[in-house]
Amino acid sequence: MNKSCKVTLTVNEVERTAEVEPRMLLVHFLRETLNLTGTHIGCDTSQCGACTVLVNGEAVKSCTMLAVQADGASITTVEGLGDVEHLHPIQQGFWEKHGLQCGFCTPGVMMAMVSLLQEHPAPTEEEVREALEGVICRCTGYQFIVDAVLHAAAEMAKLQESGNVSDTMPVGEGR
Numbered sequence: 001m002n003k004s005c006k007v008t009l010t011v012n013e014v015e016r017t018a019e020v021e022p023r024m025l026l027v028h029f030l031r032e033t034l035n036l037t038g039t040h041i042g043c044d045t046s047q048c049g050a051c052t053v054l055v056n057g058e059a060v061k062s063c064t065m066l067a068v069q070a071d072g073a074s075i076t077t078v079e080g081l082g083d084v085e086h087l088h089p090i091q092q093g094f095w096e097k098h099g100l101q102c103g104f105c106t107p108g109v110m111m112a113m114v115s116l117l118q119e120h121p122a123p124t125e126e127e128v129r130e131a132l133e134g135v136i137c138r139c140t141g142y143q144f145i146v147d148a149v150l151h152a153a154a155e156m157a158k159l160q161e162s163g164n165v166s167d168t169m170p171v172g173e174g175r
């Protein structure tokens, strides 16, 4: 029988500790142990990207990592981006540019795109499309997603210019 292991991680700025089975995937830990069901599971082949979260600021498919491997890490899930009163620019972009249809892929796509915008604040359309290669949308045809990301990049640039830098960060990163 597998012995359980204690893991402690910071999720959306809140420290969480739990006993987990060593084989438990991070995505199951987030969804089932922490009830953060915004992170979705869309495949069993690590291809769809619906489970993408930020681990220490880097986009990671949370079905490819064990919860125990994330011990000590700082995780941001889609719940940590913003809320209805205070949308993150990427959420605002998806809203303004109709970047979703069924919405199943959307949390993972947004987390992957937040990671892109952190590394490349002013991406070209081609760079956005390249970054989207790791996340699959079965509905939109991607054009509206690309429009949403470019809109978010422009809004984030305006916020940076006006000094509201914290509004461009997920809540888990000092907002």
Ligand code: FES
Pocket: 040, 041, 042, 043, 044, 045, 046, 047, 048, 049, 050, 051, 052, 061, 062, 063, 064
């Ligand atoms: S659930 Fe599809 S890549 Fe993780």
Ligand code: FES
Pocket: 099, 100, 101, 102, 103, 104, 105, 106, 136, 137, 138, 139, 140
């Ligand atoms: S909006 Fe339906 S899968 Fe992307």
